[in-house]
Amino acid sequence: MFIAGIDIGSVTIKAVLTEGEDLKVFSITASGGDYRQAAEAALSDVLAKAGLERGDLSLVAVTGHDAAGQTGWQRVSEITAQGLALARLFPEVRTVIDIGGQATRVAKLNLGGAVTDFAVSEKCASGSGRFLQIMSRVLEVPLADMGPLSLRAKTPVRFGTGCAVFAESEAITRITEGHSREDILAGVHLAIAIKVHSLLQRIQPEGACGLTGGGALDVGLVKRIEETCGFKALVPPEPRITAAWGAALAAMRRGQ
Amino acid sequence: MSGFYYAGVDLGSTTAKVVIVGDGIVARVLGPTGAEHRRTANRTMAEALSQVGLCLEDMAYIVATGYGRINVPFADRQITEISCHGRGVVHFFPDASGVIDIGGQDSKGIKLAQGRVVDFVMNDKCAAGTGRFLEVIAEALGLTVEEIGPLSLGAGRAVRISNVCTVFAEQEVVGRLADGVPVPDILAGLHEAIAGRVSAMFARLKMRGRLVVTGGGALNVGLLKALKDKMGQEIVTTPLAQFAGAVGAAMLAKDLDEQAQKQGRPLKRGQRKLEAVTFFSETGRV
Numbered sequence: 001m002f003i004a005g006i007d008i009g010s011v012t013i014k015a016v017l018t019e020g021e022d023l024k025v026f027s028i029t030a031s032g033g034d035y036r037q038a039a040e041a042a043l044s045d046v047l048a049k050a051g052l053e054r055g056d057l058s059l060v061a062v063t064g065h066d067a068a069g070q071t072g073w074q075r076v077s078e079i080t081a082q083g084l085a086l087a088r089l090f091p092e093v094r095t096v097i098d099i100g101g102q103a104t105r106v107a108k109l110n111l112g113g114a115v116t117d118f119a120v121s122e123k124c125a126s127g128s129g130r131f132l133q134i135m136s137r138v139l140e141v142p143l144a145d146m147g148p149l150s151l152r153a154k155t156p157v158r159f160g161t162g163c164a165v166f167a168e169s170e171a172i173t174r175i176t177e178g179h180s181r182e183d184i185l186a187g188v189h190l191a192i193a194i195k196v197h198s199l200l201q202r203i204q205p206e207g208a209c210g211l212t213g214g215g216a217l218d219v220g221l222v223k224r225i226e227e228t229c230g231f232k233a234l235v236p237p238e239p240r241i242t243a244a245w246g247a248a249l250a251a252m253r254r255g256q
Numbered sequence: 257m258s259g260f261y262y263a264g265v266d267l268g269s270t271t272a273k274v275v276i277v278g279d280g281i282v283a284r285v286l287g288p289t290g291a292e293h294r295r296t297a298n299r300t301m302a303e304a305l306s307q308v309g310l311c312l313e314d315m316a317y318i319v320a321t322g323y324g325r326i327n328v329p330f331a332d333r334q335i336t337e338i339s340c341h342g343r344g345v346v347h348f349f350p351d352a353s354g355v356i357d358i359g360g361q362d363s364k365g366i367k368l369a370q371g372r373v374v375d376f377v378m379n380d381k382c383a384a385g386t387g388r389f390l391e392v393i394a395e396a397l398g399l400t401v402e403e404i405g406p407l408s409l410g411a412g413r414a415v416r417i418s419n420v421c422t423v424f425a426e427q428e429v430v431g432r433l434a435d436g437v438p439v440p441d442i443l444a445g446l447h448e449a450i451a452g453r454v455s456a457m458f459a460r461l462k463m464r465g466r467l468v469v470t471g472g473g474a475l476n477v478g479l480l481k482a483l484k485d486k487m488g489q490e491i492v493t494t495p496l497a498q499f500a501g502a503v504g505a506a507m508l509a510k511d512l513d514e515q516a517q518k519q520g521r522p523l524k525r526g527q528r529k530l531e532a533v534t535f536f537s538e539t540g541r542v
Contacts, residue, residue, distance in 0.1 A: 102424065123419075123420055125424060130423055162381060
């Protein structure tokens, strides 16, 4: 059976197509202003990639922003979706960290990949990928380059603030003081890692830890999180799509 | 009147204020802090002194406050912003129950009872609830901070901004603009949002009665209205609101000196050093 999983983010829509539980194709498209429209477009896109049609689908699952309650689409929470996907990829995973564009989520999983506890930080930009986007603009470094650059830092800058708005000003000051972009970037990653660490403390993490979401693409951030939290993170090959995939998994398992 | 003069220096992160009190406030100066704090302190003090034709030695006691108070070399004592703000507000409004100070980068709630500071809350961690929130979003709307207050008063219906975080609120505002919501309605919603944030931050102080708004936020009519509506109590300010800290510092200098004289134990002055550049004649009056 073919299942589509759609993760509606504020910036991008991730869509996957699975055959049973196996991931077949995925697509990542812009969210734009109209989530409902963008979700439909993402679905069409991923079907086209798989050479399938709407009629071939047994189920459509959706997570992230609620796409104006599309009838027939099964709603799955982001936390549940990430848990299932990470457990599927890494059976030993018991803790999941999801660093999204606007929010960071952490969850504890049981053996089956079901969430037993979780915590979310979604009110403050500095704990999420948004902070990275702000700094990418301020430092004039493309997002994709931030990780590798920060790995070359000699002495990470210690930000005096945990707020993305104040940090933006602080970064500009550091630039005029002559600090390298590498050091400032490492400081940004460190600031986020500290936020992640304190969020994790709320659920008392245990066991192997998976790290996913767009933020997991940033090797510099991954490293700082590992150092700050004291573990080696398990990162999916394509961390942006695990929520969409997990949504499909959830829908499938519910049906059984 | 004792005939003595007292000076209060409030060296903030953005602006520096000096107030001289004798028989009431006799001099006041406000200027940008800039990068060199000591130079700013010296210059601002010199300007205040020249307003009344006095020199530094004429000041019976000098208190410095604010973010840069350690950089006022001629001060006799440094006192915290909380104490000075509270004292300054009490000077203008003797029956005030509390102060809401909304600065450029922080905000403070100061609870007063019988003219004294009894409790306070400060936020300097999160840009929301500070002047920065308004600055960021004003810029996103292509407006200045000075314009948004008056403009917001023309709102038909304030739009509700659901995000607390400055970054996410900015995003939301841009979305609203794209939806065609009138700018005054957005601005009213914005002021409501910051008033809500401020009110929540200071809720635990349980300040009832008359509240005085100080800091840059006091200049914003939209914010004052939103605070009145949100908190449901008397919200007042004075055109001299920005000087609250400096006035308080000068008044505390006076209080301390008068108390010391009563006890027959005169206060010890500081070295009254003027570093970097000397603005005063060393022999006498300017």
